Amino acid sequence: MSGPVVVGVDGSVTGERALDWATDEARRRKRTLRVLHAYGWPLPDLPVSPDRYRAPRPGMSDGELARDVAERHAARARRAAPELTVETVVSGDLPGPALVTASLDASVVVVGSRGLGSVTELLLGSVSSHVVAHARVPVVVVRRPADPHAPVLVGVDGKPASDRAVGWAFEQAASRRVPLIAVHAWQAPVSRRHGDMLPLVHDPAMLAKEEARVLTEALTGGREEYPDVVVRACLRHERPAKALLAESTRAGLLVVGAHGRSEWRGLLLGSVSRHVLHHAGVPVAVVHERR
Ligand SMILES: Nc1ncnc2c1ncn2[C@@H]1O[C@H](COP(=O)(O)OP(=O)(O)O)[C@@H](O)[C@H]1O
Ligand SMILES: [Mg+2]
Known part of the structure; x- marks a missing residue:
């Protein structure tokens, strides 16, 4: 399959590790990297940990914020692999379903094991669980970076x-x-x-x-x-x-x-x-x- 490498990012450190894994995969396999951020939110008041992401200016709409999250991650990937074709996708859907839809023409989908959710005792977040269960292509779940030269x-x-x-x-x-x-x-x-x-x-x-x-x-x-x-x-x-x-x-x-x-x-x-x-x-x- 020659489809893009799709990665879900949410502004968390673990999501950034997923991005780095996906960047390396896209470079090695000569695929397009597609960075997806979805901003559909099931429960409006669900607490999230502040983690990494900061809005660049106050008063931005959800869509503008989402685009900023996706673009910042894309910029990180382009810095790491300048020869790579990097696309961004912003979706108003819930992140799990958005990633499953994006998996339809992908060669692989990459997510972090956790995200911004504040239920810290979860070993696998709800988005990653959803994607692993429903995507049609191989799903890679990244917890920590690993040695690419190891077996x-x-x-x-x-x-x-x-x-x-x-x-x-x-x-x-x-x-x-x-x-x-x-x-x-x-x-x-x-x-x-x-x-x-x-x-x-x-x-x-x-x-x-x-x-x-x-x-x-x-x-x-x-x-x-x-x-x-x-x-x-x-x-x-x-x-x-x-x-x-x-x-x-x-x-x-x-x-x-x-x-x-x-x-x-x-x-x-x-x-x-x-x-x-x-x-x-x-x-x-x-x-x-x-x-
Ligand atoms: N809004 C989102 N848009 C795109 N990808 C997401 C989004 N939320 C989470 N992900 C992906 O899913 C991974 C796991 O996050 P999630 O399942 O939401 O865990 P948590 O419950 O800790 O937030 C993230 O590292 C990221 O790769
Ligand atoms: Mg989450």
Whole structure:
């Protein structure tokens, strides 16, 4: 996909980190950078922390303020990457829906893990939660900046959603010229849905062999398409979220699929994706199945 890199900014420091990540992505992948600020507000009196943004002069309309927020961020991106084409979009919609609409022709959407909201105990803000659940393209959630030269880490579970994640992770590793670490974590057989019959006895060595096959197969296509990417395949007998978080401390980006093996359709996001989005320090990319 050759669409623009879309980034949502709100004047917060975390939003600025999202902008910096998006700027680097657009430069590396030779895409247009589209900086979006939406000023629709669900609850007029919701308190926001003062954080970074200051209105340049008193008495500006909401639309003028919004344009100023977008333009200031665009200027920062142009300073960092003068060769980049940078566009701004100002929307009167709510930020979540505005970003989802903007995702329709985007190659990727980037947001911060938090914004200006004052509910400081939230690990993931409402806008980022909305975008992660509803966007049609990969969504990158940035909490803190990360080393762009560190390996890309991808979680593999052998289902279609994780295949897409693996493909996208290969692209990222290739464009950064860094290794790809693919982690497949498994546990003793667990019930995946109501009524599942579990074996009373199982042979751990045989299970490990089967899980190793899942990992190898998930990587075959990417290895063929990106022969220059150095791949490290890691099998972990551990909780997936725990294994990914442990490995992520050495990574520059963590890539996961939106759904896991669990077929609980009511959930828009799998539990592993949700967990790492809340707890990983490095940027997390959630890659959806094609819809
Ligand atoms: N008004 C907005 N316009 C565009 N993007 C936004 C807006 N508000 C938030 N975002 C994006 O979503 C990220 C998370 O913010 P949000 O979910 O609102 O968290 P919080 O609840 O802490 O404010 C921000 O870092 C920014 O990337
Ligand atoms: Mg907010």
